[in-house]
Amino acid sequence: MEQATTAAKKRNIFDSFQDGARKGWNIFVKNVLPSIIMAYTFIYILETTGLMEVFSNIFSPVMGIFGLPPISIVCLATVFFSRAGGSALAASFVVDGSLTPMQATILLPTMFLIGGTINQWVRVISICGTRPDRQKYIILMTWVLAFLSLWITSIIFPLFA
Amino acid sequence: MSENKPDSQTKEKLSIVGVIMLIIAILVFSGIFSDAEGPLQVVDFSNLQGAFGKITEGSNFKGSGGTSAKEGFLFALTLAPTVMVAMGLIQIFENYGALKAAERLLTPIMKPILGIPGQASLALVGSLSSSDAGSAMTRELYDAGKLTEDERDIFTAFQYSSSGIIVNYFSGASPLFAVITVGTGVPFVYLFVLKFVEANLMRLIIKLQAKKAAKAAK
Numbered sequence: 001m002e003q004a005t006t007a008a009k010k011r012n013i014f015d016s017f018q019d020g021a022r023k024g025w026n027i028f029v030k031n032v033l034p035s036i037i038m039a040y041t042f043i044y045i046l047e048t049t050g051l052m053e054v055f056s057n058i059f060s061p062v063m064g065i066f067g068l069p070p071i072s073i074v075c076l077a078t079v080f081f082s083r084a085g086g087s088a089l090a091a092s093f094v095v096d097g098s099l100t101p102m103q104a105t106i107l108l109p110t111m112f113l114i115g116g117t118i119n120q121w122v123r124v125i126s127i128c129g130t131r132p133d134r135q136k137y138i139i140l141m142t143w144v145l146a147f148l149s150l151w152i153t154s155i156i157f158p159l160f161a
Numbered sequence: 162m163s164e165n166k167p168d169s170q171t172k173e174k175l176s177i178v179g180v181i182m183l184i185i186a187i188l189v190f191s192g193i194f195s196d197a198e199g200p201l202q203v204v205d206f207s208n209l210q211g212a213f214g215k216i217t218e219g220s221n222f223k224g225s226g227g228t229s230a231k232e233g234f235l236f237a238l239t240l241a242p243t244v245m246v247a248m249g250l251i252q253i254f255e256n257y258g259a260l261k262a263a264e265r266l267l268t269p270i271m272k273p274i275l276g277i278p279g280q281a282s283l284a285l286v287g288s289l290s291s292s293d294a295g296s297a298m299t300r301e302l303y304d305a306g307k308l309t310e311d312e313r314d315i316f317t318a319f320q321y322s323s324s325g326i327i328v329n330y331f332s333g334a335s336p337l338f339a340v341i342t343v344g345t346g347v348p349f350v351y352l353f354v355l356k357f358v359e360a361n362l363m364r365l366i367i368k369l370q371a372k373k374a375a376k377a378a379k
Contacts, residue, residue, distance in 0.1 A: 090337055
């Protein structure tokens with residue numbers, strides 16, 4: 001650890017930036033790019049087959065509670081497979097006018113919270129070794145907070161706009 | 162690593178450069194200077210990313226009317242600079258001690274705000290950029306007897322919510338940065354605060370469980 005810190009200190013600002021940017025490129029190529037292509041292809045299939053319409057109709061009352069258009073359920077479903085994919089769809093819905101920028105902003109934390117459900121169970125809960133009877137509470141809390149967030153952020157975020 | 166670290170860390174002085182870096186990091190991602198005039202506008206993440214030139218009126222190289230995977234590919238390309246600049250900046254902040262400063266500042270308040278010993282602050286800061294680093298360090302602390310079972314489970318709740326937030330936020334949420342109506346850092350801070358909420362709800366659950374167990378024992 002000591003050595004690691006001295007090694008890091010030797011890197012000046014310019015080197016550090018490039019190290020980070022290289023890391024960013026790898027994350028982009030390995031995670032962001034594939035998941036966005038997946039999401040766009042997935043949405044193309046849903047739209048062309050008419051499944052999107054069906055999907056939206058089923059969930060429109062649920063999303064209505066939170067003052068969001070039914071199409072936002074598609075973002076919330078996609079985020080299960082990939083956060084970047086779900087976010088990319090939300091961004092594309094803003095561009096085509098199905099979501100307002102504020103609605104997309106409100107959706108962001110919720111998508112982020114539920115997007116980690118499965119991945120983080122494996123990487124955090126099981127590695128930390130959480131007592132089995134408490135694991136369900138952790139997931140439950142995250143989901144409850146995720147959906148409460150839709151209301152909370154609709155009050156908070158306009159203050160920062 | 163976790164054997165000596167927590168003890169030596171309490172003696173470590175808070176570095177001024179680290180604190181300054183932490184403050185700059187907060188300013189850059191807060192969006193406060195996004196509309197600033199003059200030199201101050203460089204202290205803003207969205208300004209630092211710059212903008213693509215326009216090929217035709219109102220659209221960049223992505224064009225308009227694309228569909229499916231090809232449209233997704235071009236859209237994704239617009240995000241490469243965003244993720245690269247974010248990671249580049251974060252690397253500078255990290256190398257110049259911003260996370261170390263955060264760790265040092267967190268140590269004394271860990272017990273009151275999370276109910277976890279200050280020794281765990283290294284693992285906490287680690288968990289912000291990598292879920293794996295955080296959970297592995299937590300396991301080590303527990304195995305070394307430095308965290309009780311209850312403390313470990315509170316800590317897990319903290320880490321589970323928005324795990325690895327620094328890296329995951331600046332990659333996973335990057336597609337939305339161009340459209341959201343608040344500064345890039347605002348949803349980040351909100352998610353960060355929720356981590357503390359979640360840990361404290363876990364504290365409450367553990368208390369209730371203990372009460373229930375005590376009742377059952379009677």
